[in-house]
Amino acid sequence: MNNPPLLALSGLTKAYPGVVANDDVSLTIAPGEVHALLGENGAGKSTLVKMIYGLVKPDSGTMQMHGTPFHPNEPRAARAAGVGMVFQHFSLFDALSVAENIALGMEDAPKLGTLSKQIRDVSEAYGLPLSPDRIVGDLSAGERQRVEIIRCLLQDPKLLIMDEPTSVLTPQEVEILFKTLRKLSAEGTAILYISHKLEEIRSLCDSATILRLGKVVGHCTPSETSARDMAEMMVGSILKTPLRTGKTPGDVLLDLRGLNAKSPSAFGMPLRDISVQVRAGEVLGIGGVAGNGQDELLAALSGENLSQPGMVFFKGYDIGQLSPIARRGLGILAAPEERLGHAAAPDMTLTENAMLTGAVREKLERRGMLNWPAATRFAERIIKEFDVRTPGPGNAARSLSGGNLQKFVIGREVLQRPEVLVVNQPTWGVDASAAASIRQALLDLAENGAAVIVISQDLDELMEISDRFAALNEGRLSEPRPAQGLTVDEIGLMMGGAHGMEVAHV
């Protein structure tokens, strides 16, 4: 091969105070290659792509594009050189229209009218239907991602970076995305694909680079390597699969009868006529694309949003009008998705955060007086039993990494011996081994007679731990079905298929 690779990185190093995010990372990508970047959270994937996209400057090392040095000082320069990036957390503006959002990501955006036509053309060419006039705040997650992809495609990129693109998509939408990516690759666009979903990488990618703790620990050809081998290269140790013993569920603990609830936020989703029973010892998995009522369902169960009488029952008692504190007293606990700001107060210490939800059930409070020594002991117990990596309970919640804080937030609820536990995205952003231990804790809890409701976007996780599976779609809950034996297609249909894809020729 005489042709220089599209992009060659050699010896890239980037250190932040206290941590080396990237240590001597080298890799090459050929035109049209789909290259996977694998690694756990904190392995340095994001830092690496930020350097390529010009958001972060490397401390040392060189980058070459088409054989010539490439040193983007800012995203603008990277885009001019033909690098496009689709962000993990979409960099979109809710209150602006699709066309305006796309114009913001372009160097020399044409007039909005011309741009709208280009958007329509590109979206048709790649099977990604999208109306340029819609307000982004009203779009589904899959549609938002199309906005980002089309924004990149309009600039005719040579290299497209995709950071965890499928975490918010239904299986059908993933298929559509992969078709688009394969088409791009066939046209000569290289794709740098970041994910921790190994099966996807095996079906999509030509080659893979695996990072651990900022270092390249291996390269492989995904189609010839098993998912388990790749996972173990990422983690650097042998993985344990959560264990569960089959058991017949007990009495009905939680009973929803035609739950309707308005969403408190303007861009939220109301709950529509949700009926489901959850029994002691059972794990109910609830899937669905984000923004289809997950947050609202958790709020209705935790008591954050009160519901009308006659809709939410616990052991036969109507609890719809009870506050979160009263429900905690009964044993109905919840761990919401948003770690910083919802599940935990970012600037308060772990002890204080343990006090905040544990006061009732762990008897950390008497007649309005707080028992701080007991709260500290409770926090220490969570840290120990859930392997939370932190110097001690006196540290602020904000100072923990996402995965560690997630372990703390889940552990805090699990250790309060709930009768009903509702968790939303329990292992979001948690590395593979910690995720396995969180799932094991949830299973153990059910084993001991609690009813557990797991709301998650991660279908593999739901299939692994749920007894029954249901999906939220536009605020409605599908009929729960036994998780064993469900196929991906069936799950996808339960999730509402591909949103807004009726007109696509796929």
Next chain:
Amino acid sequence: MDLSAINPVLFVAGFLVAATPLIFAALGELVVEKSGVLNLGVEGMMIMGAICGFATAVETGSPLLGFAAAAVGGALLSLLFAFLTQITLANQVASGLALTLFGLGFSALLGQSYVGIKPPRLAEVNFGPLHDIPVLGPVLFSHDIILYLGFALVVAIWAMLKFTRAGLILRAVGESHDAAHALGYKVVRIRTLAIMFGGACAGLGGAYISLIRVPQWTEGMTAGVGWIALALVVFASWKPWRLLLGAYLFGGITQLQLNLQGAGVAIPVEYLAMSPYIITILVLVVLSADKSSAPASLGRTFHASS
């Protein structure tokens, strides 16, 4: 009581003058807030503009130079706010309040030797024959250039926000500074420029009070117009045309209550004096039923942590 003493022509001409300081100050703050920054220092920047403009006009004899100095003075003071909130990441509410207190005190110090002086008068724009049209002439074509500038600025800001790329970027920064940063826009630089524009506008508004509307210098003479401007921006739902409407309403009722006082209406002066504030706020509250238009990042501190 003699309502016939109120001359409608003079009344309308008067309320255009009364509304102008408010238009400038509120329009500047609208741009600042569209960029996602809440600057509560409008009152302070106005009063600094009032004294800088007044002093310069008196010393040089040129009112236009005075207005230029007022814009510079307001922008310089706003730079202090920009430094505090954008560089040192201080709290915007506290910094804004400090700016107002500082501006009121500092302007009093600067203005000590200017109390009781009359400033040079800014000539009316010569519209030739237009000025002689009955009713319309005195109402619309007998004002100074700054008043027309204020109206033109409303149109310009509206068009800028709606039709230009610069306006789109400004709105984007105010909507989500993290997303804007990820796309490579310089959030701090854009916000600093917006803050300075807001300062310059507030300065012009202040100078319009001290050079045209009153015209003399007294301590604290902006008398809360800066705060009304802040409220006006919110109640106008961050829309320039609605802001213009609110400013005219406020100016109109201010002028009306002065005329009513002059005509000896049997309502206590205190009620009349508070009426412009109450009525403006009431009307704008009703108008601003669509509340979702606040910039989503308004008042949030931006730090480019990578």
